[in-house]
Structure formats: C-alpha cells, structure tokens
Amino acid sequence: xxxxxxxxxxxxxxxxxxxxxxxxxxxxxxxxxxxxxxxxxxxxxxxxxxxxxxxxxxxxxxxxxxxxxxxxxxxxxxxxxxxxxxxxxxxxxxxxxxxxxxxxxxxxxxxxxxxxxxxxxxxxxxxxxxxxxxxxxxxxxxxxxxxxxxxxxxxxxxxxxxxxxxxxxxxxxxxxxxxxxxxxxxxxxxxxxxxxxxxxxxxxxxxxxxxxxxxxxxxxxxxxxxxxxxxxxxxxxxxxxxxxxxxxxxxxxxxxxxxxxxxxxxxxxxxxxxxxxxxxxxxxxxxxxxxxxxxxxxxxxxxxxxxxxxxxxxxxxxxxxxxxxxxxxxxxxxxxxxxxxxxxxxxxxxxxxxxxxxxxxxxxxxxxxxxxxxxxxxxxxxxxxx
Amino acid sequence: xxxxxxxxxxxxxxxxxxxxxxxxxxxxxxxxxxxxxxxxxxxxxxxxxxxxxxxxxxxxxxxxxxxxxxxxxxxxxxxxxxxxxxxxxxxxxxxxxxxxxxxxxxxxxxxxxxxxxxxxxxxxxxxxxxxxxxxxxxxxxxxxxxxxxxxxxxxxxxxxxxxxxxxxxxxxxxxxxxxxxxxxxxxxxxxxxxxxxxxxxxxxxxxxxxxxxxxxxxxxxxxxxxxxxxxxxxxxxxxxxxxxxxxxxxxxxxxxxxxxxxxxx
Numbered sequence: 031x032x033x034x035x036x037x038x039x040x041x042x043x044x045x046x047x048x049x050x051x052x053x054x055x056x057x058x059x060x061x062x063x064x065x066x067x068x069x070x071x072x073x074x075x076x077x078x079x080x081x082x083x084x085x086x087x088x089x090x091x092x093x094x095x096x097x098x099x100x101x102x103x104x105x106x107x108x109x110x111x112x113x114x115x116x117x118x119x120x121x122x123x124x125x126x127x128x129x130x131x132x133x134x135x136x137x138x139x140x141x142x143x144x145x146x147x148x149x150x151x152x153x154x155x156x157x158x159x160x161x162x163x164x165x166x167x168x169x170x171x172x173x174x175x176x177x178x179x180x181x182x183x184x185x186x187x188x189x190x191x192x193x194x195x196x197x198x199x200x201x202x203x204x205x206x207x208x209x210x211x212x213x214x215x216x217x218x219x220x221x222x223x224x225x226x227x228x229x230x231x232x233x234x235x236x237x238x239x240x241x242x243x244x245x246x247x248x249x250x251x252x253x254x255x256x257x258x259x260x261x262x263x264x265x266x267x268x269x270x271x272x273x274x275x276x277x278x279x280x281x282x283x284x285x286x287x288x289x290x291x292x293x294x295x296x297x298x299x300x301x302x303x304x305x306x307x308x309x310x311x312x313x314x315x316x317x318x319x320x321x322x323x324x325x326x327x328x329x330x331x332x333x334x335x336x337x338x339x340x341x342x343x344x345x346x347x348x349x350x351x352x353x354x355x356x357x358x359x360x361x362x363x364x365x366x367x368x369x370x371x372x373x374x375x376x377x378x379x380x381x382x383x384x385x386x387x388x389x390x391x392x393x394x395x396x397x398x399x400x401x402x403x404x405x406x407x408x409x410x411x412x413x414x415x416x
Numbered sequence: 417x418x419x420x421x422x423x424x425x426x427x428x429x430x431x432x433x434x435x436x437x438x439x440x441x442x443x444x445x446x447x448x449x450x451x452x453x454x455x456x457x458x459x460x461x462x463x464x465x466x467x468x469x470x471x472x473x474x475x476x477x478x479x480x481x482x483x484x485x486x487x488x489x490x491x492x493x494x495x496x497x498x499x500x501x502x503x504x505x506x507x508x509x510x511x512x513x514x515x516x517x518x519x520x521x522x523x524x525x526x527x528x529x530x531x532x533x534x535x536x537x538x539x540x541x542x543x544x545x546x547x548x549x550x551x552x553x554x555x556x557x558x559x560x561x562x563x564x565x566x567x568x569x570x571x572x573x574x575x576x577x578x579x580x581x582x583x584x585x586x587x588x589x590x591x592x593x594x595x596x597x598x599x600x601x602x603x604x605x606x607x608x609x610x611x612x613x614x615x616x617x618x619x620x621x622x623x624x625x626x627x628x629x630x631x632x633x634x635x636x637x638x639x640x641x642x643x644x645x646x647x648x649x650x651x652x653x654x655x656x657x658x659x660x661x662x663x664x665x666x667x668x669x670x671x672x673x674x675x676x677x678x679x680x681x
Contacts, residue, residue: 380536391541398542400483401522405539408498412534415499 043252044227047235051280053245054089054238055127061087062131067190070132070155072117073140074307074330075162077179077323078240081136082202083194084186089128090238091135093117094281096394098125106147111362112393113279114143121151128238129155134189136182138162140334141367158185166328166335176324183320199319205241207311212249214308219256220297221352226259229271229296230286233278233303268295269410272354274345274375276362277302282394285360288402293410298352300345301360306330309344333367341371342378349383355413356386358406363393386412417476418442418468421500421665422457422491424484425449427520427548428632429457431464432662433475434670441666443467444659453484479665495668497661498526498537504664505628506532508655513624516615516643516651517661518633520548523611525619538618543582546614548633550583554607557590558600566637569604576606586610608638612646622648629653630660 046053058068069086071078078088098119099112105122106115120126129135137148138160148159160178163171183194216235219225235252237245271294278286278301286296300306310329313322331341349357357379361368372389379387388409390402417436422429426449433443445464450456465472480491481500505515506528515526523546526537540546555565576598580586586607593603611633627649633639634657644651654660 386536401539401542404483404496404498405537408496408534408537411496411499415533 043248043255044231044235046248047237050234050237054242057239057242057244058087058089058128058131067133068128068131070129070135072135072137072144074302075138075140075327075332076136076160077182077327079199079202079206079312079323080179080183080186080194080320082205082241083198084183084190084192086134086186086190088240089132090279091117091120091126091129091132092277092279093120093126094279094283094394095120096281096396098123099394105150109364110143110147111141111276111365112282113276113362114147116279116282116394118147118151121154132156134158136160140332141365143364143366158182162334164334164336166337166340172324172328175328176321179320179324196319199323200314202241203312203314203319203323207314209240209246209249210308210311212246212253214305215253216249216256217298217305217308219253225295225297226256228290229273229299230283230290232296233283233286233299236303238280268293269413270295270297270353270355272296272298272300272345272349272352272357273304273360274300274357275360275368275372276365277304278360279303284394284396284399285390285392285402288399289358289406292403292407294358294406298348298354300341300348302332305348306332306344333365333371338371342374345375345378346382349379349385354383354385356388356409357383358409359387359389361389361391363391418470418474419666419669420461420464420475420478421504421662421667421669422461422478422480422482422485422488423497423500423659423662423665424453424457424480424482424487425497425519425661426483426522428658429453429460429482429484430659430662431457431460432659432666433464433468433470434663434666436476436670441656441659441663444656444662446658449484454487454489457484457488458490477669477671479669481661481665492669495665498524498534500661500664500668501630502526502528502532502534502664503667504660504662505630505654507663507667508660509626509628509652512626512628514619514627516619516623516627516629516647517631518546518548518611518615518629518639519631520552523547523615523618523631523633525615525623527624538620540614540618545581545583545586546611546618547583548631548636550586550607550611551604551633551636553583553587554590554604557587558594558603560600562636565604566635566639568601569608569636569638572599572601572605574602574605575609576602578603578606578610605638605642608636608642609646612639612642615643616646619647625649627651630657632658634658 067086069081070091071088081088093116098116102115102119135157163174165171273296310326312326316322376387421432430446443464447460478491480488480494481497485494517524524539527535529535555562580589629651634653640651
C-alpha cells in the first residue's frame with residue numbers, strides 16, 4: 031500500500047489522465063458495488079446533472095476504436111460515421127466494459143445515423159431516448175426540451191426508485207460547473223504564446239466519467255503545475271491551429287497527432303471532446319433547476335441544430351481569443367450535418383477572420399495518414415508564406 | 417552553383433536541375449517509382465547530373481517534394497507538392513490563378529492569389545476516379561499503351577457515358593460497353609470526360625482564370641478539352657507539365673521564396 035501511495039503522489043496529472051479508462055473502470059466498479067447505477071451516455075446533449083442527481087454515474091460510451099468498425103458493418107451500412115459504427119461494434123462484441131455494466135443507456139434524437147443506430151441498440155440494451163428539438167432559437171422547441179427533461183427526471187426516479195430533489199440537482203450542478211470551470215481553465219492555458227502543453231496533452235486530460243472527485247484534484251494539480259512550467263522551446267515556431275468539427279473519442283486521436291507532428295499546435299478545440307460542452311455553465315440558484323439545465327444543454331452548438339449560427343459566433347470568438355492562424359475542420363466520413371455546415375465555417379474563416387481553412391474528411395483507418403499530412407503541411411506553408 | 421528539385425510522386429520520380437540564376441532548367445529526368453525509391457532517385461540524380469558534366473559538389477541545395485519526400489536522406493529539406501507546384505507553375509505562367517494538377521494517383525486544384533501565393537487547395541480523398549490511374553486502368557482493359565489512348569480519344573465520334581463513381585468498378589462498366597459494341601475511342605473519351613467532371617466538382621465553385629493544367633495527365637491528348645468543358649473555362653497546359661512540381665522544388669532550393677527561408681530556420 032505504501033509504495034502505491036507514493037507513486038500516486040509523484041504521478042503527473044497528464045500521466046494520471048493517460049490511465050483514465052482504468053481510473054474510470056475502477057471508479058465505476060466500486061460505485062456499482064456500492065449500489066450506484068451506471069448510466070451510459072453517447073452525446074454531450076445528455077444532461078449529466080439529472081443522472082447524477084438520481085445517484086447515477088454517467089459514463090461516455092462513444093467508440094473510438096477502428097477494430098469495432100468491421101464487426102459493426104455486418105449489421106450497419108459501410109457508409110456511416112465511424113463513431114456510430116465503432117460504438118455499435120462495441121455493443122455487438124460486448125467489448126466495452128462500461129456498456130456491459132450499464133443499468134441504462136441514455137441518448138437523444140440528434141443526427142439520423144445515431145437515431146437509427148439507437149433503434150437497433152435499444153433492442154439489445156435498456157435505453158431511454160430524449161427527444162432533442164432542433165430549432166435552436168424557437169421558444170416552443172425549448173419548452174419541448176424542458177418537458178423532455180422533466181419526463182427524464184420522472185423516468186429515472188421510477189427506474190432507480192429514488193427522489194430527484196432540487197437539492198440533489200443543485201449539488202450535481204455545482205459539481206459539473208466546477209468540472210467545466212477547471213477544464214476551461216486548462217484549455218485557456220493554450221492562449222499563451224508558448225503554451226505549456228500540446229493540444230494532444232489537453233485532449234488526453236479528460237475522463238469518460240463526469241464528476242469523479244479524483245479527477246477534480248488532478249485538474250487542479252495540473253493547473254498549478256502547468257502554469258509554472260517552462261514552455262516547450264519549439265512551441266513558439268509552430269502554427270497555431272483551431273481544430274473544429276467532430277469529436278475525437280478515445281482511440282481516434284490520429285488527426286490531432288498528424289497536425290502536431292507536422293509543425294502545428296492545436297491551441298483550441300471547438301468540438302465535443304474539447305471546448306464545445308464547456309462553453310456554458312448551468313445557472314445554479316434558479317427556482318427550477320431543470321429549466322437551467324435545459325438552457326445550458328440546448329445552447330450546445332452542434333451541427334444537428336438549425337440554424338446553428340451560435341457555432342459560427344463561438345468560432346469567431348475562439349479564433350480571436352486563442353489567436354489561431356488557421357482553421358482545420360475534421361469531419362468523420364458521412365457526417366452529413368458537419369459536412370454541409372463546413373462551407374459556412376470555411377466562408378467565415380476566409381472572409382471574416384482572414385485565415386486559411388482546411389477540411390479533413392476521414393474515418394478511423396490510418397490508410398490516408400500520408401495524404402492528410404501533405405494537406406496539413408501545405409496549409410502550414412501557406413500560413414508561413416503569408 | 418546548381419539547385420535541384422526532386423518530386424517523388426506516387427507513380428514517377430522527377431528531377432529538375434536549375435542554374436544559380438534560377439531561370440533555366442539545366443537538366444531534368446523522370447523514372448518510374450519503385451520499391452526502393454531512394455535508390456531510384458539516386459540513380460536518376462546521377463544521370464541528370466551526368467548530362468550537365470557537373471558533380472554533386474556543384475549542387476548547392478536539394479529540395480524534395482511529393483509523397484516520398486521524406487525518403488530521400490540527401491535532400492536538404494522538404495516542401496509539399498502544393499507549394500512546389502504553385503512555385504513551379506508560376507515560373508512559366510506568372511499570372512496563373514488556378515492550377516489543376518492531375519497525377520498518377522491524385523488530383524488537386526490550387527487557387528493562387530494575385531501575388532501567386534497559395535490561397536486555397538483541394539485534393540481528392542481516398543478515390544482514384546479523378547486521377548491518371550483511371551486512364552491506366554482503361555488503357556489496360558482496352559489493351560492499348562498509355563501513350564496511345566489519348567490519340568484514340570481524339571478520333572472518337574462521341575463520348576460514352578461512364579456512370580460508375582469508382583475507377584475500379586468502371587472496369588466492369590467498360591466491359592459491358594465493349595460487349596454492347598461501343599467503339600474503344602468513345603470509351604476513352606468518356607473516361608476523360610468523367611475524370612474532368614470529377615476534378616471540377618471537387619474544385620466546387622467556378623475557378624478563376626487563367627487556369628493552368630499540370631501533372632502527367634496534362635500530356636494525354638483530349639484531357640485539356642475535357643477539362644475546359646467541365647470547368648467552363650479556358651485551360652492552358654503548363655510548359656513541361658510533368659516537371660512543374662520538381663521545378664518548383666528546385667526554385668525553392670535556390671532560395672527564391674520566403675516560405676523556404678522560413679522552413680529552414
């Protein structure tokens with residue numbers, strides 16, 4: 031025990047988060063043994079606070095493994111987003127331990143691919159689907175979302191035989207707001223001229239499970255340690271990249287590595303594994319916490335929303351705050367909503383920010399790594415030639 | 417002092433040597449790609465040098481480009497084919513605003529700003545249907561040489577409609593067309609049209625003129641006309657279209673670009 035403790039003390043936060051899957055596995059196992067419910071989630075629209083207030087542990091189930099694609103294609107069409115296929119492949123092969131532990135899987139009606147995959151998944155797994163209205167600035171749509179969250183709250187109360195009181199919701203909001211704040215502060219370190227970490231380091235400093243107390247301790251430690259760290263001598267000469275588009279789930283980090291191995295530094299990640307879910311907190315202290323939760327989540331600027339002008343506004347702000355020299359947009363193969371929207375992002379980058387834009391469309395297989403590297407390198411040559 | 421540009425493309429290796437003034441091509445050569453591309457490039461380099469009577473010591477700097485650019489240990493630095501293509505094309509066509517480059521396994525459309533700097537570019541994704549590979553496949557299927565098929569297209573009375581989205585599956589479509597009695601000339605013309613359309617749709621909106629056509633496929637008779645129709649724009653085939661990227665690399669080696677200066681910093 032003694033030796034274990036001393037390694038834990040010496041371990042850097044970056045190293046701690048590199049073990050995040052194991053950390054989460056232990057935490058979920060202990061939690062389940064103590065009677066907590068494991069709730070799988072697949073999207074940043076899922077209001078984690080309500081799950082936590084019901085005594086649940088929300089675990090992200092998004093698949094990032096290319097090993098799961100082939101099995102998934104025995105059921106799903108090949109022309110589908112790899113994230114959807116990988117997630118489904120894990121279920122088919124029963125290879126995601128968190129899914130196997132899950133008492134419930136919660137998902138939303140977001141993109142077509144996900145919805146139809148959920149339909150198949152719900153035949154095999156206990157699932158609850160929230161209907162996400164998609165008119166971003168429509169009051170009736172928002173009311174509908176509030177109603178959906180109320181229903182969800184009641185569903186969890188019945189299913190888990192518990193009361194989701196306002197007090198419990200407020201406590202969950204407090205925990206999630208704290209986590210979001212810490213992660214925002216970590217991200218903000220990238221605003222420096224010579225940031226003390228890479229975009230890949232920052233991407234790794236996340237957790238499949240929200241609200242784990244040890245994670246918070248490590249985020250705080252990281253902030254202290256990194257603020258005082260000498261910057262990498264080479265980081266100043268690297269091209270500052272704003273990476274936007276689809277998320278890079280655990281195992282699917284290839285594109286950020288290509289960018290950072292070819293002269294770039296990803297200073298800002300406007301996606302669901304980056305800043306997108308952290309942009310806004312839930313107002314704590316309102317009379318109806320469900321409405322406050324609904325607001326925060328409804329504002330998430332995903333491309334399934336119509337119109338998604340909020341994303342373009344955020345991108346503009348972020349590019350300026352983080353002093354991006356170019357925009358790279360990652361689009362998973364057959365992600366229709368992000369792909370269609372990419373034209374607007376390109377236009378904004380070129381016309382309003384006056385910086386070059388590059389779209390990378392790919393999937394989880396490494397066959398086009400060389401081709402992507404050429405484009406990224408050429409983009410950086412263009413930036414430096416300006 | 418000489419400067420060398422080496423373009424290690426997906427199908428061929430091209431080398432250009434220029435003199436110190438960066439104006440004239442002193443010597444150049446091309447060879448098919450192989451497994452040991454570094455050795456192939458080495459042999460070609462010796463050959464290209466031999467014609468000039470110079471030795472390696474006379475070569476000031478070497479820039480490598482193309483997919484195999486990192487395979488050459490004796491290059492001083494690497495620059496991507498996008499930047500090299502732009503630089504090389506600008507030499508013969510200083511007013512170029514768009515470059516359409518169709519090579520053995522890829523195609524790209526590069527837009528340049530008024531000063532000739534790269535403004536934007538698009539490349540084909542994992543698909544060969546807009547590349548020279550498509551012409552090779554059909555040449556094989558029709559049992560003709562790659563040099564011959566372009567001239568055949570010129571004799572076509574009409575272009576066959578090739579609807580397949582995939583160069584590999586188009587082969588079976590071609591077999592079907594042949595069985596139906598379609599003349600091979602029309603099939604080649606149809607393939608050229610299909611390649612041109614694919615590249616034009618990749619480029620998206622209307623491109624700015626002048627449009628310069630580079631890459632090995634620019635040498636295939638009929639392709640220029642097919643592109644002109646697909647792009648709804650006048651197309652000029654570059655001077656020595658196969659060598660523009662290698663020439664650009666040589667020019668960058670001669671230090672005529674800020675990009676290069678920043679790269680070696």
